[in-house]
Amino acid sequence: MTFRLTEDPHRRLNVLTNEWILVSPHRTARPWQGEVAKAASSESPRYDPNCYLCPGNARSGGARNPSYTSTFVFDNDFAALKPEVAPGRYDEENKGLLVAEAESGICRVMCFSPRHDLTLSTMDVSGIETVVRTWVEQFRELGQLERIKHVQIFENRGAMMGASNPHPHCQIWSTSSIPEAPAKELISQRAYLKSRNRCLLCDYLELEERQQERFICRNEGFAVVVPFWAVWPYEVLLCSRSHIGTLLDFSEEDVRSLAAMLQRITSAYDRVFNAPFPYSMGFHQSPTDGEEHPEWHFHAHFYPPLLRSATIKKFMVGFEMLGNPQRDITPEWAAEKLKSLPGTHYSIAK
Numbered sequence: 481m482t483f484r485l486t487e488d489p490h491r492r493l494n495v496l497t498n499e500w501i502l503v504s505p506h507r508t509a510r511p512w513q514g515e516v517a518k519a520a521s522s523e524s525p526r527y528d529p530n531c532y533l534c535p536g537n538a539r540s541g542g543a544r545n546p547s548y549t550s551t552f553v554f555d556n557d558f559a560a561l562k563p564e565v566a567p568g569r570y571d572e573e574n575k576g577l578l579v580a581e582a583e584s585g586i587c588r589v590m591c592f593s594p595r596h597d598l599t600l601s602t603m604d605v606s607g608i609e610t611v612v613r614t615w616v617e618q619f620r621e622l623g624q625l626e627r628i629k630h631v632q633i634f635e636n637r638g639a640m641m642g643a644s645n646p647h648p649h650c651q652i653w654s655t656s657s658i659p660e661a662p663a664k665e666l667i668s669q670r671a672y673l674k675s676r677n678r679c680l681l682c683d684y685l686e687l688e689e690r691q692q693e694r695f696i697c698r699n700e701g702f703a704v705v706v707p708f709w710a711v712w713p714y715e716v717l718l719c720s721r722s723h724i725g726t727l728l729d730f731s732e733e734d735v736r737s738l739a740a741m742l743q744r745i746t747s748a749y750d751r752v753f754n755a756p757f758p759y760s761m762g763f764h765q766s767p768t769d770g771e772e773h774p775e776w777h778f779h780a781h782f783y784p785p786l787l788r789s790a791t792i793k794k795f796m797v798g799f800e801m802l803g804n805p806q807r808d809i810t811p812e813w814a815a816e817k818l819k820s821l822p823g824t825h826y827s828i829a830k
């Protein structure tokens with residue numbers, strides 16, 4: 481008997497985090513019934529007088545937005561972090577049991593556009609280029625601050641992901657420590673570089689591109705795969721095709737390429753169930769801790785929760801909370817599904 485990746489239950493290793501996930505392909509011979517649902521969505525207006533992110537409107541913290549015409553960034557009125565916190569560590573009786581550390585940081589909100597009714601999937605590429613340029617500026621400004629060791633840019637889209645406001649926006653949380661997910665990836669990328677003298681994601685991408693099974697698409701600057709270790713049904717990993725660490729290494733061409741690729745991924749997502757696709761996405765870049773990071777390879781994760789329709793999501797409960805994540809549809813099946821959508825065919829052309 482030989483083990484078959486396509487049919488037998490197995491676990492797969494996430495080489496970026498060194499964590500395992502359980503794959504149960506035998507549970508779904510035909511997982512997708514072709515069900516498409518129009519999610520209950522009323523036409524969104526270009527301007528919403530009740531939206532705290534629209535130009536000219538008052539925010540709940542009391543401030544008023546300027547009449548901005550492009551992107552707009554402000555410090556979060558109810559930030560999870562404060563810029564000035566006295567450094568310190570707590571360890572009750574030095575037993576290593578009750579341990580805490582002071583954490584400081586800056587949390588910002590960034591509107592992608594003054595238009596209330598747009599999303600990354602419906603903005604034009606030049607509009608998204610402006611978004612990417614603003615990310616570059618923000619990353620530069622926050623990353624060069626002495627106490628900031630990591631800058632996390634992320635977008636929650638859709639009520640299912642807890643996004644309370646449909647106005648297109650992301651958040652930028654910069655912190656005095658490196659958060660858990662990138663900290664694990666740092667260890668793995670560093671270990672791979674040390675043992676093989678090569679970059680983990682450069683090698684991974686090369687292998688995926690050769691195998692093609694999970695490879696979705698690429699343009700001049702970026703490539704997209706459903707990672708071998710994907711947890712979420714339609715999870716994708718976007719990587720720069722050249723070995724760069726952060727947005728600060730971007731050429732003008734990279735800005736255009738990333739904008740085009742973001743539009744391509746998000747609009748493909750909207751076609752999976754013919755409805756706005758919720759997700760959390762974010763960039764993983766080199767820490768801004770003042771050290772050299774030759775191991776780090778610029779990438780972004782898209783974690784969308786939908787499983788079988790515009791309303792049926794995957795839950796991370798039971799074994800997933802107490803053991804490790806599990807999935808039924810294979811990453812290969814999801815890749816084939818995404819590739820079969822119009823506009824996402826593997827292609828060098830934009």
Ligand SMILES: [Zn+2]
Pocket residue numbers: 527528531532533534535595596647
């Ligand atoms: Zn708005």
Ligand SMILES: [Zn+2]
Pocket residue numbers: 679680681682683722723724776777
């Ligand atoms: Zn690399």
Ligand SMILES: [Zn+2]
Pocket residue numbers: 496662665764779781
């Ligand atoms: Zn990552």
